[in-house]
Structure formats: C-alpha cells, structure tokens
Amino acid sequence: GDSVTQMEGPVTLSEEAFLTINCTYTATGYPSLFWYVQYPGEGLQLLLKATKADDKGSNKGFEATYRKETTSFHLEKGSVQVSDSAVYFCALTQNTGGFKTIFGAGTRLFVKA
Amino acid sequence: DTAVSQTPKYLVTQMGNDKSIKCEQNLGHDTMYWYKQDSKKFLKIMFSYNNKELIINETVPNRFSPKSPDKAHLNLHINSLELGDSAVYFCASSQAEVRGEAFFGQGTRLTVV
Numbered sequence: 001g002d003s004v005t006q007m008e009g010p011v012t013l014s015e016e017a018f019l020t021i022n023c024t025y026t027a028t029g030y031p032s033l034f035w036y037v038q039y040p041g042e043g044l045q046l047l048l049k050a051t052k053a054d055d056k057g058s059n060k061g062f063e064a065t066y067r068k069e070t071t072s073f074h075l076e077k078g079s080v081q082v083s084d085s086a087v088y089f090c091a092l093t094q095n096t097g098g099f100k101t102i103f104g105a106g107t108r109l110f111v112k113a
Numbered sequence: 114d115t116a117v118s119q120t121p122k123y124l125v126t127q128m129g130n131d132k133s134i135k136c137e138q139n140l141g142h143d144t145m146y147w148y149k150q151d152s153k154k155f156l157k158i159m160f161s162y163n164n165k166e167l168i169i170n171e172t173v174p175n176r177f178s179p180k181s182p183d184k185a186h187l188n189l190h191i192n193s194l195e196l197g198d199s200a201v202y203f204c205a206s207s208q209a210e211v212r213g214e215a216f217f218g219q220g221t222r223l224t225v226v
Contacts (some may be wrong), residue, residue: 034214036217038154042220043117043203043205043217043218043220044156044203044215045217046214087154093214100158100161100169101146101215103155105153105154106154106155106156
C-alpha cells in the first residue's frame with residue numbers, strides 16, 4: 001500500500017542554520033504531496049504542497065520539490081528561526097475511492113537561539 | 114472564525130465509559146475525517162465521510178462509531194473506553210477536488226484512567 005517515510009527526529013539546529021528534512025514515498029498512481037506543521041498544543045496546518053512531478057511548493061521560506069524519479073519531497077529552509085520549532089509531517093493524498101491522506105511519522109525540530 | 118472546531122478540547126474519563134467528540138467545519142467542504150495521534154505523534158486515519166456518506170473506514174474497533182448528521186458535522190462516539198484509547202483525536206475537512214488539502218481542528222486530548 002501507499003506509505004510515507006521521513007527522517008526520524010528530533011532534529012536540533014541553531015538559529016540561522018540550514019534545514020533539510022527528508023521524505024520519500026511509495027504510491028501507485030500520481031499522488032499529491034504535502035508538508036504539514038504542528039506547533040505545540042495545536043492541530044496540523046498545511047505548510048506547502050505540490051500536485052505533480054517537478055512542482056515546487058513554497059511558503060514562509062520553506063521549499064520542497066516533487067521528485068518523481070526519486071519518489072522524494074524533501075523539505076528545506078535556508079535559515080531557521082526559533083519560531084520554526086515544531087513537528088513536521090510529510091503526507092501524500094490519493095483518490096482511492098475517497099481522498100485518503102497518509103502521513104509520515106513526523107519529525108520534531110528544535111531550533112536553539 | 115474557527116474553520117474546523119472540535120469539542121471538548123480535553124476529556125478525562127474512566128475505563129468502560131462512553132463518550133462523544135463533536136466536530137464542525139464552516140468551510141463548505143464536502144469531506145470530513147477523524148485521525149488518531151498517539152503519544153509518539155504518529156497520525157492514523159480512522160474514518161472519512163464525503164457528503165455524509167462513509168467512504169473510508171480503517172481497521173478501527175467497532176467501539177468507535179462516527180456519525181455525520183450533515184456535511185458540516187462529523188461526530189465520534191466511543192463505547193466502553195479502554196486505556197489504549199488515550200490519544201489526541203483530530204477532526205479534519207477537505208474539498209475533494211482540491212486533491213486532499215486538509216484543514217485540521219485543534220484536537221481533543223482523550224485520557225482514559
């Protein structure tokens with residue numbers, strides 16, 4: 001079945017460091033890919049998305065490119081801030097008789113001042 | 114205005130009790146979901162409804178019963194609560210043709226003692 005694998009955390013970085021969180025997926029067909037962010041005590045919020053191969057999603061300085069050849073959707077940010085500390089979820093959605101979103105296990109990011 | 118709202122935010126109850134969690138969305142979406150997030154932040158879909166019709170029903174004990182009185186509401190009733198049901202339950206909604214981008218509620222932290 002479809003699945004999403006993302007790097008285990010926690011990831012601890014200093015402010016202004018470069019961030020990469022790896023995400024790879026397994027899916028039949030052509031899924032849409034997403035990154036969601038969950039701040040402490042809150043629900044998930046969509047961070048960015050890409051709906052077809054070679055699309056780049058971007059938001060708030062974060063970027064991810066849909067790479068069909070490597071089945072990847074790695075999240076990057078050039079300079080992280082303390083306020084970026086959160087749990088990040090990679091996800092895919094397929095229409096399998098209903099849109100079903102499958103999430104990766106989540107990667108916790110800590111950014112130190 | 115809150116887009117997806119769930120009540121209650123916290124629920125502490127004893128084993129064997131029956132409880133309900135309510136969810137409402139004011140986004141005009143046609144699809145609603147329940148997810149369970151365990152203590153390790155792993156998210157798993159439980160149910161999905163499209164226009165009040167159940168379309169996804171993952172392997173969930175039949176003690177869990179969703180009810181959708183209209184497409185803006187999706188409630189979750191849990192019978193005979195067990196310790197292992199302790200988790201954060203998230204309601205979400207999406208519009209099917211927007212390829213699965215989901216909006217999440219704030220979550221309900223259920224603790225069974």
